[in-house]
Amino acid sequence: MPWKVIQWATGSVGRAAIECIQRHPDLELVGCWVHSQDKNGRDVGDLIGTAPIGVRATSSVEDILATDADAVVYAPLLPVPNEVEALLRSGKNVITPVGWFYPDDDDAQSLRAACAEAQVTLHGTGIDPGGVTEIFPLMMTAMSSAVTFVRGEEFSDIRSYSAPDVIRHIMLFGATPEEAVNGPMLSLLDDGFRQSVHMILETLGINKDDAEIRGSHGYAVATAPIDSPIGQIAPGLVAAQRFHWEASVGGDVVVRIGVNWLMGEDNLDPPWSFGAAGQRFEMEVKGDPDSYVVIHGWHADSIEAGLARNDGIVATAAHLVNSIPYVCAAPAGIQTAVDLPMVAGRAHPKFLKRH
Structure with missing residues (x-):
């Protein structure tokens, strides 16, 4: 049954x-x-x-x-x-x-x-949290000895996320830098992503209490008007954000996980971009030997296609x-x-x- x-x-x-x-x-x-x-x-x-x-x-x-x-x-x-x-x-x-x-x-x-x-x-x-920030990187560590570093990151064009109220009022895209810095996103994400970090540390055999874990938030502002599903983002307002969590042991960063969300790659200050690899999910393990994996397929081919059916959500x-x-x-x-x-x-x- x-x-x-x-x-x-x-x-x-x-x-x-x-x-x-x-x-x-x-x-x-x-x-x-x-x-x-x-x-x-x-x-x-x-x-x-x-x-x-x-x-x-x-x-x-x-x-x-x-x-x-x-x-x-x-x-x-x-x-x-x-x-x-x-x-x-x-x-x-x-x-x-x-x-x-x-x-x-x-x-x-x-x-x-x-x-x-x-x-x-x-x-x-x-x-993320989930597959990219904990499960798949941990699976990759099975192919390495003496692991020193584990990373899992998302790189996404947030224009293809069909949740305009969330993007504008919770994620605070289109807000002033001061509003975004003092907004709720880092604290909303913090508990889940710290649990991902804890899972990686303890599965590798590192006591989480021996690690210093720090969350960080960065942003880029528009330098020219940017058209988006939440309306036009004016110059000086937030058009890209990064949230990351790092765990350090004895001064060495051993875990880094996070998300990079951009309203496209044009007209940003600092001039962030996805680079040649484009939108992706990326995982890395350093040990003997190293492993590096890039996942494509969880992003739509266009903003319009992503708004109709977001592959990362699926x-x-x-x-x-x-x-x-x-x-x-x-x-x-x-x-x-x-x-x-x-x-x-x-x-x-x-x-x-x-x-």
Whole structure:
């Protein structure tokens, strides 16, 4: 029997996750929570732009908690721990891209208790934090001895991210430098990315308490008007941002992870660019021998194509959905990427036998 799955929230990740669930042979969508009343009661297929699929969305948390399901893909814009605890206590495993990637032993005690009580599992993963900033670099270290440095970074044109309110009001593109520096993004990202750093350090055998971990934020401003999906960005306003986290041990940087988000490469001060490699996800391990990997394919060929279907968002959703069978089969508790078996996708339905 397939694992029964609920999708929580239908933003860009949630919509992509529903598509992935529909194509996964071991999963069945049985419910969907939505925030807005105009989505309440509508067929989920209508919400994602497909034919009806026979599952209606609800804005009632009580209905979701009462639904018979094995797992919830919890993908709101920001996490609400009380919501996650309620889902866990209702007997549902939770897979999410918004937290709990590698929490400390003394963190999230109420969530750990909920997992133990209901014998379910909580798992945080995604793309970054997730695959690029922890899992794939750690896999690469298996091919090296005496590792001295691990890096994972995203280089993306943020114009292809179809979330204008987030870009303008939370990420603060188009704001003044002072507003961006004092904005919420570094603190919003900090907890998840520090957990990525902790996972890498401790998996390599380095006590995280022996490392100095520092987050940093840089920006570039427009030197001429820049057209963007959030409107024109005037000269002097923020048009590119970088967020990075470094862990140093004894003065040596051993881990560096982060994101580089640009409103294109033109008319920026400082004159940042993606370089010859273009948009990409990049991972590096220094040891004996070194490894260096560049991933293309998770960015669209054009801004317009990215706004219609952002491949990085789809990759994030696929990672969440492909994790579901492994999480449902895992021991109760908060299980991280280093606790689970290797997560793999499934073949296209056309290749799978029908019984």
